[in-house]
Amino acid sequence: MKDFDSKLDRRTVLKGGAALAGAAAASSLPFGSAFAAGYPDRNIKVYVPTREGGGADRLLRSVTGVWKNHIGTNFEPSFFPGAAGRVGYEKYMGLAKDDMYEFLFGNMGPEVLNWVVKKPTFDLNDFQYFAQVDSDPGILFVSRRSKFKTVDDIIAEGKKRTLNVGVSRLAHPATLGALALAKHTGAKFNPIPLSGGKNTRAGVATGEMDLGALPSGGIVNRAKTFKVVLMFSHTNPLPGRSDNAPTMNAHFGTNMPSLIAGSRAFGIKKSAIAKHPDRFAKVEETLKKAFADPAFKEAYAKTKSPWEFVGLRSAAQAKEYADNIAKIGAEFKDLLAGKQT
Numbered sequence: 001m002k003d004f005d006s007k008l009d010r011r012t013v014l015k016g017g018a019a020l021a022g023a024a025a026a027s028s029l030p031f032g033s034a035f036a037a038g039y040p041d042r043n044i045k046v047y048v049p050t051r052e053g054g055g056a057d058r059l060l061r062s063v064t065g066v067w068k069n070h071i072g073t074n075f076e077p078s079f080f081p082g083a084a085g086r087v088g089y090e091k092y093m094g095l096a097k098d099d100m101y102e103f104l105f106g107n108m109g110p111e112v113l114n115w116v117v118k119k120p121t122f123d124l125n126d127f128q129y130f131a132q133v134d135s136d137p138g139i140l141f142v143s144r145r146s147k148f149k150t151v152d153d154i155i156a157e158g159k160k161r162t163l164n165v166g167v168s169r170l171a172h173p174a175t176l177g178a179l180a181l182a183k184h185t186g187a188k189f190n191p192i193p194l195s196g197g198k199n200t201r202a203g204v205a206t207g208e209m210d211l212g213a214l215p216s217g218g219i220v221n222r223a224k225t226f227k228v229v230l231m232f233s234h235t236n237p238l239p240g241r242s243d244n245a246p247t248m249n250a251h252f253g254t255n256m257p258s259l260i261a262g263s264r265a266f267g268i269k270k271s272a273i274a275k276h277p278d279r280f281a282k283v284e285e286t287l288k289k290a291f292a293d294p295a296f297k298e299a300y301a302k303t304k305s306p307w308e309f310v311g312l313r314s315a316a317q318a319k320e321y322a323d324n325i326a327k328i329g330a331e332f333k334d335l336l337a338g339k340q341t
Contacts, residue, residue, distance in 0.1 A: 036282040040073040040101065046266075047096065047104045049088020049111065051081040054196055055218060055305070059264055060105050062299040063133060067290035071282070077105070084169040084193070085111040086120065093122040098272035100279040108132065108263040112322050113171040116329035117336050128273075129265040129318035130280075131287055134309045136215040136262025137233035138174030139245065140165075140181070141226045143204050146211070151229040151251065154211060158187025165191045166200040166209035171336045173259040173325065174213035177232035177248065179335040184254060201226070215262035216242065217305040232259040237308050257328065262309065265318050288312065 046064070050056050057077070064075035080088035085106060096102035108129060115124060142148045148157065157163060167175040170193045182189040192209065194200045197218045204212040205225055212219075212226075219226045220241040228242040234257075236245055248254055266287075273280045290296055291312045300310060313321075329336060 036276075036278040039276075039279045039282060040071060042101065043074045043076050044071075045096075045102045046075050046077045047088055047092040047102070048077050048079045049081070049085040049092075049104070049106050050079065051196065052077075052079045054198065055215075055262070055303075056105065056107060056264055058303040059134065059300075059305070062296070062303050063287075063290065065299050066293050066296040067287055069295075070289040070293070071286040084114050084171055086114055086118075089127075090121060092267075093120075093127060093269070096269060098269045098275055100268075100272050100276045100283065102268075102272075104267040106265065106267060108265050108318065108322050109259070109261055109325050110169045110172040112325050113173065113176070113329040113336055114169075116326055116333055117171050126270055127267060128270050128315065129267045129322060130273075130284070130315040132263055132265040132313035132318040132321060133291075133311075134262055134264050134305075135260045135311060135313075136217045136305075136309045137231050137237065138172075138177045138213060138259045138261030139216045139219060139228050139232065139242075140178060140211055140213055140230040141204065141219045141228050142211045143207065144225060144227055145207070146227075148211065148229070149227075151246070154229065155181075155185045155187045157210075158182065158185070158189060162188040162190050163210040164208075165189045166194050166203040166212040167191045168195065168197050168200050168214060169193050171329070172213075172261065174215060174232065174261040176329065176332055176336060177256075177259045177261075178213040180254075180256060180332065181230070181248060181252070183335070184252060217262060217309060220306065221304050232256065232261070234258050238306055241306070257324070259328070260321070260325075263321060263325075265313075284315075 048056055048060060060077055068074050080091045092104045140151060148154050165178050170191060175191050178189055178191060194203050197214055200212050200214055203209040216228060219228055220238055228245040231245050231247045233247055236242060236247060248256055300307065
């Protein structure tokens with residue numbers, strides 16, 4: 001774990017400013033809504049690289065259900081599950097037009113890590129995220145019926161035998177946190193991808209999995225069933241709803257950067273921005289209005305996810321996150337590829 005701490009200090013992880021110029025420039029062009037007269041005049045399609053009915057779907061609908069009132073059209077989600085998100089991105093980059101009527105809505109952390117493990121068929125330089133909408137830290141959790149009551153219990157058992165860790169995807173920030181913890185402590189973890197948060201929770205609840213690693217939102221909302229035992233973030237944003245679970249850095253003396261496991265964001269082909277900067281300006285302007293609209297908080301409350309995770313972040317900030325998580329993933333590429341600790 002020495003290399004982990006020395007190579008991924010906060011200064012290293014927070015670098016990446018030079019590459020932000022393109023996104024920042026596009027988002028600051030002096031075009032107002034008047035320059036996008038007539039846009040949009042039809043519905044906007046959103047590619048979602050996961051199945052319908054999950055956390056991404058609920059969050060997308062809470063956002064677009066209010067955003068449509070400010071941009072002046074409806075949003076039509078299309079779901080493309082498969083290959084840990086890869087299918088949806090390949091479909092989007094292969095089929096979507098660059099007319100500002102087709103977006104992608106994905107979870108940056110696991111999907112960027114997917115590209116670290118295996119490069120996509122398209123050029124990553126042709127795509128960018130333009131608005132991150134939430135930040136949910138990765139965690140370790142157990143069933144309330146588990147014999148494990150603390151993370152120390154887990155580590156002690158993991159030094160005796162290999163523990164099965166349920167995860168939604170192998171290439172995922174929460175998975176990365178679990179593997180980094182095992183490497184640091186000497187415990188043996190075997191991450192098993194169960195295709196989505198619902199299946200992962202079920203695996204832990206039934207005892208099929210010894211523990212799980214997921215974003216925290218879906219676990220703290222089920223406190224009667226699950227217990228959070230560790231946060232992979234600098235601070236615990238929900239101490240009262242997570243049994244005051246410790247962070248990895250505080251509990252184990254590591255220097256790990258926050259592994260935000262739920263980082264949903266809208267993405268688009270860069271060529272669409274280049275061709276229609278006026279339309280892009282209207283997209284950004286109206287999305288900001290949607291987040292400032294009291295109706296959005298009401299809509300988001302229906303998802304039952306913690307409001308503390310919500311926060312609209314710009315194209316530049318989204319790119320910074322994507323660049324940083326890619327750097328972390330590259331450091332642990334062998335673990336993300338499935339090598340057991």
